[in-house]
Amino acid sequence: MRISGRNAAAAALGVLALTFLCGDLSAQGMPSFFKKQSSNRKRTDAPTVVEAATMDIDMENNIATLLGNVVVDDQDVKITCDKMVIHLEDKTEPDESGEGAAKSETAESGEGAAVKNEAEAAEKPEEKKESAEKESSAAKEGEDKEEKDDVEEDDPTSGKQLKKIECFGEVVITHRADPNDSSSKEQVATSDYALYDVTANTITLTGRPVLTSGTDRLDAEKIVFDVETGRTFITTGKGTYYGDTPVSSGGKKKK
Amino acid sequence: MERTARTILQIIPFVLLFAMFGTGLRADDNRGMRAAIRDYIFPQYRGHDGRLQFIIFGDEAMNRGAQVFLDQAKIDILPNSVKRLDDANIFLPHAGQRVPAPYPIMADQPTRRAYWEHPKQSTVRAWIFSNKAVYDKTTNILKSEDPVYFRSREMDADGVGFDAYHEKKFIHIRSQVRVCIRPEVRRAVTKDAGQGQKQEK
Numbered sequence: 001m002r003i004s005g006r007n008a009a010a011a012a013l014g015v016l017a018l019t020f021l022c023g024d025l026s027a028q029g030m031p032s033f034f035k036k037q038s039s040n041r042k043r044t045d046a047p048t049v050v051e052a053a054t055m056d057i058d059m060e061n062n063i064a065t066l067l068g069n070v071v072v073d074d075q076d077v078k079i080t081c082d083k084m085v086i087h088l089e090d091k092t093e094p095d096e097s098g099e100g101a102a103k104s105e106t107a108e109s110g111e112g113a114a115v116k117n118e119a120e121a122a123e124k125p126e127e128k129k130e131s132a133e134k135e136s137s138a139a140k141e142g143e144d145k146e147e148k149d150d151v152e153e154d155d156p157t158s159g160k161q162l163k164k165i166e167c168f169g170e171v172v173i174t175h176r177a178d179p180n181d182s183s184s185k186e187q188v189a190t191s192d193y194a195l196y197d198v199t200a201n202t203i204t205l206t207g208r209p210v211l212t213s214g215t216d217r218l219d220a221e222k223i224v225f226d227v228e229t230g231r232t233f234i235t236t237g238k239g240t241y242y243g244d245t246p247v248s249s250g251g252k253k254k255k
Numbered sequence: 256m257e258r259t260a261r262t263i264l265q266i267i268p269f270v271l272l273f274a275m276f277g278t279g280l281r282a283d284d285n286r287g288m289r290a291a292i293r294d295y296i297f298p299q300y301r302g303h304d305g306r307l308q309f310i311i312f313g314d315e316a317m318n319r320g321a322q323v324f325l326d327q328a329k330i331d332i333l334p335n336s337v338k339r340l341d342d343a344n345i346f347l348p349h350a351g352q353r354v355p356a357p358y359p360i361m362a363d364q365p366t367r368r369a370y371w372e373h374p375k376q377s378t379v380r381a382w383i384f385s386n387k388a389v390y391d392k393t394t395n396i397l398k399s400e401d402p403v404y405f406r407s408r409e410m411d412a413d414g415v416g417f418d419a420y421h422e423k424k425f426i427h428i429r430s431q432v433r434v435c436i437r438p439e440v441r442r443a444v445t446k447d448a449g450q451g452q453k454q455e456k
Contacts, residue, residue, distance in 0.1 A: 047361070048436040055412060055432040057405065059332055059381065059424035064410065066432065088409060088440065160409045162440045 048072060050084065062088040062160060070167075076176055081194070082169030088160040167194040171205075187213040189223075201228040291317045295325075297390070298340050299421035306338050308421040310345060311390070311397065321392045328388035330397065332381045332424055343378045357384045357404040360411045360435050367437075371408050381407030383419060383426060396420050403428060411435045 053068025064086040072079040171194045178184040192207025203225045211218040222235040295316040299309040314327040337343045358366055370376065384406075388399040397419040405412040405426065416429030 047438060050434040050436065052432045052434070054430060055414065055428040055434065057381075057412075057426040057428070059426070064434070066434065086410075086436070160440060 048074065052084070062163075064088070078174045078176070079167065079172070081167040081171040083167070085166040085168070087163040087165070089163040091159045091161045162198045164198055165196045168192070185214045187211070191223075202226050289317070289319055291315060296345065297323075299395075301422055306335070307333055307340060307343065308424055309333065309397075309419070310340070310343060312345075313388075323390040323392065325388045325390060325397075326386070328385050328397070328399070330383045330419060331379045332383070332426075333378065334380045337378050344375055357406055360404075360413050360433065364437075381405065383417060385417065395422060400429075409437055409440045411437075 050066060050070065050072050052066035052070045055067070056063075056065040058064070066084040066086070068082065070079075070081050070084045072084075169192065171189075171191045173189040173194065175187045177186045189205060189209065189211050191205040191209035193205070195204045195206075196202075197204070205223040206221070209220050209223045211220075211223070218234075220234050220236050222233075224233040224235075226232070293315050295311070295313055297311040297316070298307055299311065300306065301308050310331040310333065311325065312329045312331070313325050316326075317324040331343070331345070333343060358370055382405075384404045385399040385401045387401045388397055390397045398417065400416045403414050403417040405414075405417075405428065412428060412432060412434045414428035414430060414432040418427045418429070419425070
């Protein structure tokens with residue numbers, strides 16, 4: 001079944017709201033896919049295990065690249081792809097607002113954040129200008145940081161933190177059905193590219209993203225999930241739709 | 256006559272030096288000088304600015320031509336703050352300290368924390384260990400076909416075979432890679448979480 005136009009929004013958000021990819025990788029160092037993070041959810045110290053054919057570790061640029069038959073096999077979620085790139089950065093303490101360095105790096109947060117910002121600005125026009133100024137400032141700070149990193153001395157004991165994770169080629173994200181819930185189904189998202197941007201706290205699927213759950217199927221051009229707010233933005237050929245994940249009767253059409 | 260003999264004697268050392276080093280050694284050349292040392296430490300410096308990048312430790316190193324065969328090779332990958340050997344807290348094999356065995360990839364958090372909080376690790380960003388490795392002097396690449404263990408504060412990896420290039424602090428693990436990403440790399444998104452991390456330290 002191919003869904004398009006206004007009906008797509010209702011159908012898509014319904015599907016998303018009810019079922020899609022509620023896997024909790026947050027306990028394993030990655031965010032929940034398509035599920036709002038719950039503050040009550042207990043995090044464990046279990047690590048995330050990834051298998052691949054080969055691996056490149058670029059210590060100077062804080063990048064680890066896994067190549068060939070990449071598999072992240074977790075209790076709830078399984079992710080497979082051809083290539084996974086893990087970007088780390090120096091650990092930063094969160095500021096008073098609790099957002100740490102996230103704001104200063106939004107310039108690098110990719111298309112996902114751009115779509116999210118665009119949709120939010122449309123919702124609150126008075127904040128649009130302020131948001132644009134913030135982005136411009138963030139971009140400048142981002143550039144300054146890049147220049148600084150080259151000469152800055154790193155403290156090995158301060159550790160690193162995740163910046164973003166990219167998946168390339170034949171990306172398949174499978175959320176297993178809950179064995180304790182007979183009504184739950186296995187849900188699958190496929191795309192050519194997936195980006196988990198830790199700074200922006202968004203997950204973006206591009207490159208023919210398809211969401212399926214049982215017999216339901218959604219094709220889109222881009223799907224962005226805001227992990228923090230639980231909002232999902234779906235871009236189709238007809239426009240961008242957004243809505244809170246925990247709704248069952250569709251979202252709002254943006255344009 | 257005497258003058259000619261003196262000149263010849265002066266030339267001989269240069270001829271010998273040329274014979275040893277100037278013959279264009281190749282990576283697979285088993286000729287040339289052979290020497291073995293035990294409890295070795297090989298610091299590896301970056302070419303253009305002389306910054307210390309790796310320190311290679313181990314039990315025995317055997318030089319054969321352009322290659323150095325290493326036993327129990329442990330490579331400390333250093334942060335940018337360590338520029339010279341004097342800046343690094345290194346263990347001293349010749350003082351009876353052995354190359355530390357890698358902790359298991361799925362080691363629990365207390366084990367890993369105890370390891371990385373040890374003062375000896377304060378100037379180490381990560382390390383790789385392999386039972387056998389070969390350093391190629393012509394390419395400056397350290398390589399191995401044996402099982403390899405990569406350990407750092409954020410991420411551990413096991414695999415088989417590796418190539419390490421100190422100029423760029425770049426490591427390639429050749430096959431059968433298994434990576435363990437630690438929960439500590441999660442960003443502290445809330446103030447409380449940040450304080451929690453601080454207290455843990």
